[in-house]
Amino acid sequence: MESVETASSLLSLPLSGDLRARTASLHDQAEALLGLPESIADRDEYADWLAHFLAFYHPLERAFGAFSKWDILKPFSAKSTHSQRLIRDLGALGFDVRALSHAPNARIPALPTFAYALGARYVLEGSALGGKVILRNLQQRIGAEIAGATDFFGGAEPAPSSDWRVFKKALDRFGDQRPESCDDVLMGAEETFRALLGWFEPFVVKKKNMVQSPYCGNSLKLATADPPKFLEPVGARK
Numbered sequence: 001m002e003s004v005e006t007a008s009s010l011l012s013l014p015l016s017g018d019l020r021a022r023t024a025s026l027h028d029q030a031e032a033l034l035g036l037p038e039s040i041a042d043r044d045e046y047a048d049w050l051a052h053f054l055a056f057y058h059p060l061e062r063a064f065g066a067f068s069k070w071d072i073l074k075p076f077s078a079k080s081t082h083s084q085r086l087i088r089d090l091g092a093l094g095f096d097v098r099a100l101s102h103a104p105n106a107r108i109p110a111l112p113t114f115a116y117a118l119g120a121r122y123v124l125e126g127s128a129l130g131g132k133v134i135l136r137n138l139q140q141r142i143g144a145e146i147a148g149a150t151d152f153f154g155g156a157e158p159a160p161s162s163d164w165r166v167f168k169k170a171l172d173r174f175g176d177q178r179p180e181s182c183d184d185v186l187m188g189a190e191e192t193f194r195a196l197l198g199w200f201e202p203f204v205v206k207k208k209n210m211v212q213s214p215y216c217g218n219s220l221k222l223a224t225a226d227p228p229k230f231l232e233p234v235g236a237r238k
Helices: 002-011 015-034 043-064 082-092 114-142 160-177 179-208
Strands: none
16 A cells, blocks of 8 residues: 555656646647747847737736736746836837737637636746747847847846746645646646647748648638737838
8 A cells, every 4th residue: 555655646746747748749839830949030030029929928918917816926926027028129129019919819818717827827937948048049140130139038037947946836836735726727828838829820831931730730710810010110110
C-alpha cells in the first residue's frame, strides 16, 4: 500500500506542471504557426506583428480587470501588462496606437471565472519567456531599425524569468489551495491557446500568401477578419 501511495504522489503534478503537459501540443502549434523570429524581416513587419499582438492582448488583459482576486498571487504583480509594453513600442516606432482595431469579442476567449482568467494569464506570461531569444535574433538583423522599441519582446525588468518563477509559484499555491478550480484554469489556458491560433492564422496566411493552413482545418472560412491596421507613422501624413 505504501509503495502505491508513493507512486501516486510522484505522479501528481503541481498546477503549473499540469498546465505545461495539457497545453504542450497547443504551444508547439503556436510556435510553428508564428514562426518567430524568422517571420519578421524588417521594421514594417515588426510593427505589423506588434499591432497584431496588441489587438489580441489588449482586450484580453482588459478582461482580466473584471476580477479582483489578483492580489492572491502576491508577490507576483498583475499591474504591469504586456499591452503597456506593446503600446510603448508602437509609439516609439511612430505609430498612433489609438487608430488600432482590436480583435472582435468572438476572437477573445471567454473568462467566466477567475480560474479561467488565471489559465489565460498563464499563456501570456509563459509566452514572454521566449521573447528575449526572439529579440536577440531581431537585434542582430534589424537592431538599428527597432532601437528603443523592444519592450514587448524584451520583457519586464529585471527579467521575464524572474516574473515567471514568481507567477509559477503563485499558480501552484492557488492549485494547492483551490483544487476544485484547477480544471477551470486548465480550460482557460487551452481556450486561450486556441483563440491565439485562430486570431493569428489568417494574419500569417496573408503574410505568406498561403491558400490553406494545416493548423485549424477549415477555420479560414470563418477567419475573415483582416489583420488590424494602424495609421501611418506620426508626422508621415501629407
